Amino acid sequence: MRVESNVIAPAGITLGALGVLGFSFSLPATRLAVAGLDPWFVAFGRAAVAGLLAVAYLAFVRAPLPSRDQVRRLVIVALGIVIGFPLFTSLALTTQTSAHGAVVIAGLPMSTAVWAVVRAGERPRRGFWLASGVGFIAVLAFIATTGGVSGGFEMADVFLLIAVVLCGLGYAEGGALARDLGGARTVCWALVVSLPVTVLVALITMDFSRANGTTWFGFAYVTVISMFLGFFAWYAGLARGGVAKVGQVQLAQPVLTLIWSAFLLAEPVGWLTVVAAIVVLTCVVWTQRSRS
Template sequence: MRVESNVIAPAGVTLGALGVLGFSFSLPATRLAVTGGLDPWFVAFGRAAVAGMLAIAYLAFVRAPLPTRDQVRRLLIVALGIVVGFPLFTSLALATQTSAHGAVVIAGLPMSTAVWAVVRAGERPRPAFWLASGVGFLAVLAFIATTGGISGGFGIADVFLLIGVALCGLGYAEGGALARDLGGARTVCWALVVSLPMTVPISLVTMNFSSASGTAWFGFAYVAVISMFLGFFAWYAGLARGGVAKVGQVQLAQPVLTLVWSAFLLAEPVGWTTIIAAIVVLTCVIWTQRSRSTDLITKR
């Protein structure tokens, strides 16, 4: 089945951009939480537990019907990526590494999402799409490398970040495809709810607030309410409307935004290089949107 995705892309891209804006502060907020006295395991699972409670309230308010057995199976895949995998491995990585360094590896997330979109969502991007996203990916890496984002050797934190990116791409692709049936808000909410039997017990076991600072709680509150909950309302709705692989490339702008937030919090200088790089990346994002890239193959 052929989908002229350029017809629906504008709304999808707008929603996706709102989600990326919310996600762009996730690494700095996680860094604040894990370096401010909260256990990385608590940050990862506690934020999902808090978001899960909010999800129950939302689903009850809208009187959402229960998902089918097949949808529950797919929701577990979504949860593996966005509820467990990415929060856990980024929390572990950022306990010893900076958010600016983390942005280097996170730059690969749009490509990860596109690859999983081929595997899980049945999308078949055209060569022009891969060229545009590849150029944007290299532009982000070049920017971070030239501004000092890459530091030190390849360590365990990088392994954690790579695993997180791979799992998050899977969660984005599966969730974006499932959102076509459930809607963006219900997709993330049900993923959080089916995860509660895991997230609540681990949160209780790892909770230790004796040395937690005010900034740690600010970071935790942000990743729980925005990164883990509200941000996905816009993100999955955007993926569903504009195509997983296509709208997923909007996230090429996230590493640049993350570095801006990191500079604001850590008083790192942000000059013309940042502005020029942002323009280049956004140009590549627009290029992907104009590539008319997505064919869908029905999977049942």
């Protein structure tokens, strides 16, 4: 058993790293997409197209239908990663930069860990909750000092915080469910159960009058990578290496997002942004090391 664990752990970390690498460009790509498309279409359209890809994949591998209990859990996964995170980040990035969003999204590993604790019924040490609280306060302080000319909260920041909470739920539930269904089938079934909603909203919000090549590149990326293939690797990594352990790989995501935002989108990344990101990431490491 020990040998098997040693083999699985590196594979889980590697798969998780591939997923994070794909996700790290999600915010900049979303920023490109919402520049020419309705944010509701970006969120639901990407899920609808990815859902059709999921149908093709499930048919190709002849995947058995999930059980009733698994469907219930898939709805929770879909609420977090198929609808919640894409929608609220799309709404936020219509008025906020992806570099700013990267700092707020840096709290995602803490959100994932908290949901894993709640779901698994663990009893973490006090340090876990202290670190989570400090990290959350750091995010709120960053938002308060950068939220517009006069400071304070903007709706974009509220949207980002909601996205973090819902995505953490989707990650934790999906990572646990992937132990039974596998990473690819977990995200595919979550996309499929969401199709009635995602297709309907996508059709209602279609407006391509302002779209250009850059817009479609961003939309294609968040559809194929962020919403589909990235989760193949991510959920497989969580299932093999554990939600808590592989979840630490997300530490690299905000750093990579800041790099993409600065060099590819030419977004300003000030010292306050860098310092805030370091503080939040430090708290994330603290939470992971404080788990029981």
